Amino acid sequence: MNSKEQTLSIIKPDAVERNLAEKIKEKFLERKLTIKNQKKIQISKEEAAEFYKVHQTKPFYDRLCNYLSSGPIVVMILEGENAISINRKIMGATDPQKADKGTIRKEFGISIDKNSVHGSDSQDNAKKEIDFFFN
Numbered sequence: 001m002n003s004k005e006q007t008l009s010i011i012k013p014d015a016v017e018r019n020l021a022e023k024i025k026e027k028f029l030e031r032k033l034t035i036k037n038q039k040k041i042q043i044s045k046e047e048a049a050e051f052y053k054v055h056q057t058k059p060f061y062d063r064l065c066n067y068l069s070s071g072p073i074v075v076m077i078l079e080g081e082n083a084i085s086i087n088r089k090i091m092g093a094t095d096p097q098k099a100d101k102g103t104i105r106k107e108f109g110i111s112i113d114k115n116s117v118h119g120s121d122s123q124d125n126a127k128k129e130i131d132f133f134f135n
C-alpha cells in the first residue's frame with residue numbers, strides 16, 4: 001500500500017556531536033524522503049522523560065532520558081511514501097550490532113544507548129511525536 005506519510009526523526013546527541021547530521025540526512029534523501037521541517041535543539045531531562053514516557057517502566061529509562069538530554073539533537077519531520085516504515089528500514093535495528101549493513105545504526109551507531117537516531121514506529125506515535133516537537 002502506498003501513501004504519503006510523515007514521521008518524526010531525531011539525530012541523537014552521539015551523532016550530532018560527531019558531525020554526522022548531514023551524512024544521516026543524505027540517507028533519507030537517497031530513499032526519497034523529504035525533510036519538511038527541522039531544528040537543532042537541546043531538551044531538558046523532564047522533556048526527554050515525557051517523550052520516552054512509554055518506556056517509563058523499563059530498567060534503561062533513566063539512562064535513556066539522561067542521554068537524550070545530554071547534548072544537542074536534530075529533530076526532523078520526514079515525509080514520503082510509507083515514510084514510517086522506510087525510515088525504520090534506513091535506521092536499522094535498535095542494537096547497532098544487530099543492524100543490517102548499510103543502515104544508519106550499523107554505520108554510525110556506537111551502542112544500544114548511543115544508536116544515533118530515533119524514528120517513530122507507528123502512525124499514532126508519528127503524529128504524537130511530531131506534535132511534541134513542532135506544535
Ligand code: GDP
Nearest residue numbers: 055060064093094112113114115117118119121
Ligand atoms: P527504537 O524504536 O529502535 O529506538 O527502540 P525503542 O523505542 O524500543 O527504545 C528506545 C531507545 O531506548 C532505543 O533507541 C535504545 O537507545 C534504548 N533501548 C531500547 N531497548 C534497550 C535495552 O534493552 N537496553 C538499553 N540499554 N537501551 C535500550
